[in-house]
Amino acid sequence: QKEVEQNSGPLSVPEGAIASLNCTYSDRGSQSFFWYRQYSGKSPELIMFIYSNGDKEDGRFTAQLNKASQYVSLLIRDSQPSDSATYLCAVMESSASKIIFGSGTRLSIRP
Amino acid sequence: SAVISQKPSRDICQRGTSLTIQCQVDSQVTMMFWYRQQPGQSLTLIATANQGSEATYESGFVIDKFPISRPNLTFSTLTVSNMSPEDSSIYLCSVEETRKGVYEQYFGPGTRLTVT
Numbered sequence: 128q129k130e131v132e133q134n135s136g137p138l139s140v141p142e143g144a145i146a147s148l149n150c151t152y153s154d155r156g157s158q159s160f161f162w163y164r165q166y167s168g169k170s171p172e173l174i175m176f177i178y179s180n181g182d183k184e185d186g187r188f189t190a191q192l193n194k195a196s197q198y199v200s201l202l203i204r205d206s207q208p209s210d211s212a213t214y215l216c217a218v219m220e221s222s223a224s225k226i227i228f229g230s231g232t233r234l235s236i237r238p
Numbered sequence: 239s240a241v242i243s244q245k246p247s248r249d250i251c252q253r254g255t256s257l258t259i260q261c262q263v264d265s266q267v268t269m270m271f272w273y274r275q276q277p278g279q280s281l282t283l284i285a286t287a288n289q290g291s292e293a294t295y296e297s298g299f300v301i302d303k304f305p306i307s308r309p310n311l312t313f314s315t316l317t318v319s320n321m322s323p324e325d326s327s328i329y330l331c332s333v334e335e336t337r338k339g340v341y342e343q344y345f346g347p348g349t350r351l352t353v354t
Contacts, residue, residue, distance in 0.1 A: 170345040
């Protein structure tokens, strides 16, 4: 059973600080990794994807990938109250064109 | 990215009845996916729907309970049959897009189903 694991939180971060969200996965052959943001009552929204080891930056978001450790993370700089949401880590299976989602980390940015 | 719409956005149904959820995309897509998200839970893939072939169901989901149609490259339906309260969930349609070698998957707004 291929798995994607996240800490469910809630993770509480003061406004302006860096929020760090972590994810591990079991499928060593996976090549594609995604972060989705889901506001309460809304559908998931793709915010980042990463394919290569290292960091990928997009505005205030940085995705980090370490395939050797099977570890993906998302950093949110200068956290804003509007960043409060559940963040879902997702991994594409190596053997099929389908994505497995983690259970999500609930992030709360406190003013 | 593709714009995805779903109908209905929400419904309250009686146990034993069936509901068909429609998913419409504004562009042609090869693969469409149906997910379920139960309250407080993450997303669970129900099935993958390819045009012109039968849907591929994940473990724990069967065609008799969740029949799927995919008549063309912009449309799909998911039927939740013989519903029970355990089927109360959000049902999400999703499509994949691959542009310049980059794979992305997007979600529709979801259908919130309550079974009484």
